[in-house]
Amino acid sequence: MGLLYQIFIDPFVQMGTAPDLFVQTLWEGLVGGMLYALIALGFVLIFKASGVFNFAQGIMVVFAALTLVGLYNVGVPAFLALGLSIAVMFVLAFTVERVVLRPLVNQPDIILFMATFGITYFLIGFGEFVFGGDPKVMITDQLYLPKGTITYKALGGVVSLQKLDIAAAIIASIMVAGLAVFFSKTRIGRALRAVADSHSAALSVGISLEQIWVIVWFAAGLVALVTGIFWGARSDVSFALDVIALKALPVLILGGFTSIPGAIVGGLIIGIGEKLGEFYWGPLIGGGTDAWFAYVIALVFLLFRPQGLFGERIIERV
Amino acid sequence: MKARDILVGMTCASLLGAAVLASKAQAQDSIYVPLLTYRTGPYSGSGTPIANGMHDYLAMLNERDGGIGGVKLNIEECETGYDTKKGVECWESIKGKNPAVVNPYSTGITLQIIPKAAVDKIPILSMAYGLSASAVGDKFPWVFNPPATYWDGLSMVMRYIGGKEGGLDKLKGKTVGFIFLESPYGREPLPLLQQFSKDYGFTVKEYSVAGKEMQDQSAQWLAVRRDRPDWMIMWGWGAMNPTAVKRAAENGYPMDHFIGVWWSGSDDDGRGGGQTAKGYLSLNFNGLGSNYPAIQDIKKYVVDKGKSQVEKDKFAENFYNRGVYNSVLVAEAIRNAQKLSGKKVVTGEDVRRGLETLNISEAHWKELGFPNFAAPISGVNCTDHNGHAPAYMQQWDGAKWVKISDWIQPMKEKVRPMLDEAAKEYVEKNTGWPKRTEACDKSS
Numbered sequence: 001m002g003l004l005y006q007i008f009i010d011p012f013v014q015m016g017t018a019p020d021l022f023v024q025t026l027w028e029g030l031v032g033g034m035l036y037a038l039i040a041l042g043f044v045l046i047f048k049a050s051g052v053f054n055f056a057q058g059i060m061v062v063f064a065a066l067t068l069v070g071l072y073n074v075g076v077p078a079f080l081a082l083g084l085s086i087a088v089m090f091v092l093a094f095t096v097e098r099v100v101l102r103p104l105v106n107q108p109d110i111i112l113f114m115a116t117f118g119i120t121y122f123l124i125g126f127g128e129f130v131f132g133g134d135p136k137v138m139i140t141d142q143l144y145l146p147k148g149t150i151t152y153k154a155l156g157g158v159v160s161l162q163k164l165d166i167a168a169a170i171i172a173s174i175m176v177a178g179l180a181v182f183f184s185k186t187r188i189g190r191a192l193r194a195v196a197d198s199h200s201a202a203l204s205v206g207i208s209l210e211q212i213w214v215i216v217w218f219a220a221g222l223v224a225l226v227t228g229i230f231w232g233a234r235s236d237v238s239f240a241l242d243v244i245a246l247k248a249l250p251v252l253i254l255g256g257f258t259s260i261p262g263a264i265v266g267g268l269i270i271g272i273g274e275k276l277g278e279f280y281w282g283p284l285i286g287g288g289t290d291a292w293f294a295y296v297i298a299l300v301f302l303l304f305r306p307q308g309l310f311g312e313r314i315i316e317r318v
Numbered sequence: 319m320k321a322r323d324i325l326v327g328m329t330c331a332s333l334l335g336a337a338v339l340a341s342k343a344q345a346q347d348s349i350y351v352p353l354l355t356y357r358t359g360p361y362s363g364s365g366t367p368i369a370n371g372m373h374d375y376l377a378m379l380n381e382r383d384g385g386i387g388g389v390k391l392n393i394e395e396c397e398t399g400y401d402t403k404k405g406v407e408c409w410e411s412i413k414g415k416n417p418a419v420v421n422p423y424s425t426g427i428t429l430q431i432i433p434k435a436a437v438d439k440i441p442i443l444s445m446a447y448g449l450s451a452s453a454v455g456d457k458f459p460w461v462f463n464p465p466a467t468y469w470d471g472l473s474m475v476m477r478y479i480g481g482k483e484g485g486l487d488k489l490k491g492k493t494v495g496f497i498f499l500e501s502p503y504g505r506e507p508l509p510l511l512q513q514f515s516k517d518y519g520f521t522v523k524e525y526s527v528a529g530k531e532m533q534d535q536s537a538q539w540l541a542v543r544r545d546r547p548d549w550m551i552m553w554g555w556g557a558m559n560p561t562a563v564k565r566a567a568e569n570g571y572p573m574d575h576f577i578g579v580w581w582s583g584s585d586d587d588g589r590g591g592g593q594t595a596k597g598y599l600s601l602n603f604n605g606l607g608s609n610y611p612a613i614q615d616i617k618k619y620v621v622d623k624g625k626s627q628v629e630k631d632k633f634a635e636n637f638y639n640r641g642v643y644n645s646v647l648v649a650e651a652i653r654n655a656q657k658l659s660g661k662k663v664v665t666g667e668d669v670r671r672g673l674e675t676l677n678i679s680e681a682h683w684k685e686l687g688f689p690n691f692a693a694p695i696s697g698v699n700c701t702d703h704n705g706h707a708p709a710y711m712q713q714w715d716g717a718k719w720v721k722i723s724d725w726i727q728p729m730k731e732k733v734r735p736m737l738d739e740a741a742k743e744y745v746e747k748n749t750g751w752p753k754r755t756e757a758c759d760k761s762s
Contacts, residue, residue, distance in 0.1 A: 133362030240360035288526030
């Protein structure tokens with residue numbers, strides 16, 4: 001009886017008696033969720049363009065952030081370093097298309113998937129060779145990212161918002177919205193959808209597969225850079241950031257691998273859900289639930305919508 | 319054509335033979351010291367400076383003194399990525415090369431190789447980490463964890479807190495939070511913390527941080543804000559540390575009530591938080607900075623000659639010096655082994671005896687070029703493989719670590735009986751655990 005009370009009653013009592021902490025938890029979940037959505041978007045773009053789960057998205061986050069900090073540390077001014085990092089991500093996209101994807105056109109998806117493993121291990125080795133394994137401090141001040149805390153006395157307590165988190169949420173929202181519009185309303189976006197449906201059909205109507213791949217990998221690189229800047233500022237810039245990308249998996253399960261709105265909504269549900277889960281229900285089982293709670297949320301959703309929230313329902317005749 | 323083939327074959331064979339002979343000669347003329355390190359992966363931030371320090375001190379002995387007792391050290395790193403599976407693979411790959419001693423540098427790896435040590439006759443030096451109970455030499459003759467166990471560390475933290483509160487009895491009714499990396503390392507001090515909570519009447523709040531979440535931790539620190547612990551203790555590693563320090567500051571936790579174990583006190587851990595981390599505390603047992611003759615020798619013989627991987631501005635930072643400290647223990651154990659065995663090229667079995675008689679007095683630290691670098695190591699013997707040396711408290715001043723306390727002694731009287739009990743339990747659980755047969759030498 002006591003356990004049932006702790007599971008079904010007590011968390012809601014806590015939400016009512018300490019609404020400031022409830023709002024704070026929602027805020028933390030929202031910020032985390034926006035960043036998860038951003039990472040998931042990187043996966044979705046590449047999946048739509050090539051039908052491949054890009055295992056390298058996580059290491060692209062690390063590589064982009066390390067490039068930015070590494071360039072700054074060798075004396076390049078911060079904004080020039082930012083511009084150069086964007087250029088590096090373009091070169092990476094171009095190289096991946098030329099060296100990895102182009103030779104594998106029309107190969108089974110699993111071959112392309114395994115190729116992204118190769119890209120991952122190459123970027124890990126190359127990144128460590130160039131930048132070393134030491135953690136680095138993100139250049140937040142130099143990029144004029146805000147710091148400090150805005151504190152509100154409200155709801156019978158205190159709600160504090162990190163200015164950096166506000167900036168992260170705003171920039172992530174703009175970026176997500178911008179990419180969503182770009183890939184749904186523009187000619188390139190329509191071409192991307194055509195490529196997603198069928199490589200050969202897209203080629204037959206004159207869509208350049210190479211160009212689309214470079215564009216989506218570059219977009220995924222930009223997403224990785226922004227994610228790396230904000231996660232790096234929240235913690236540090238190190239190879240540990242790689243694991244953050246794994247948080248996008250339940251987001252993708254939930255939102256569907258092909259849906260941009262799915263990535264956004266999925267990110268928010270996972271972000272808020274895991275924070276509420278850890279904060280209110282985590283102590284019942286010793287805490288540390290946020291590593292797996294996201295998957296539980298995703299699985300519960302899958303029970304009712306196996307194709308994900310916004311995924312395309314696949315019906316095949318037998 | 320045939321004659322040419324024969325010539326090529328003979329050349330290859332002679333080259334191969336020469337290589338085998340050279341490696342055999344090297345094996346006979348040098349002491350093999352493998353270092354299990356991690357310069358890659360999510361924990362490389364903590365692993366790299368330690369790897370540099372460990373390597374550079376031994377390399378300096380090679381350059382300056384021609385090795386130990388006139389025998390060169392063959393230093394070889396094996397990359398584990400702080401991954402237990404890879405660590406075990408490293409053990410398997412080095413065990414046939416007559417290693418003098420193995421430094422696993424991970425509690426997870428240490429736990430896996432403890433049963434292998436006695437079989438392969440290779441001593442394990444898990445310096446201030448690993449299984450606390452392995453301090454009991456009667457049960458673990460091949461494992462050593464000086465200068466202090468995690469349980470000693472926790473007792474020192476409690477002694478410090480007690481000092482600030484006006485006595486440990488004043489903790490009655492208060493709350494102590496414990497944030498830890500969800501791993502064998504992070505969980506290691508929990509039994510003692512629970513015991514302390516019973517003894518002194520305080521409540522323990524546990525905050526577990528999974529490895530995948532170590533760069534977030536927002537939910538854990540919100541829980542800290544809700545529970546308002548009077549003191550926070552951290553057993554963190556890698557990117558968990560700087561993130562925790564940042565989150566603590568963001569949530570307004572008083573930094574001078576937040577104490578990390580000695581593995582949560584690298585310069586990177588404080589640097590990430592910068593000024594907001596000011597006041598954060600951590601235990602330490604090695605000296606800070608480069609103002610020691612031996613550290614200067616490392617600079618002269620290794621770093622300045624381009625034989626180190628350390629970045630110049632990270633030379634002699636706290637975790638670099640920690641690695642140096644580790645290698646001093648290795649070197650002194652080898653020196654002891656040479657004395658005890660009368661051999662120049664010592665084996666793992668000899669070094670086990672060397673470790674069991676490890677004794678570094680204040681005068682000897684000075685003689686080695688480390689005046690006031692560390693507390694004497696005097697209590698290691700056949701039954702005690704740890705020594706239970708003291709540590710001190712350091713505080714982040716916004717830019718660097720500053721020593722703020724004298725040596726804090728561990729509560730040996732509390733820790734030791736618990737260690738004996740834990741060692742007994744370990745042996746009972748592991749059916750067929752061998753009884754100690756190794757003879758006991760006199761301390762050096």
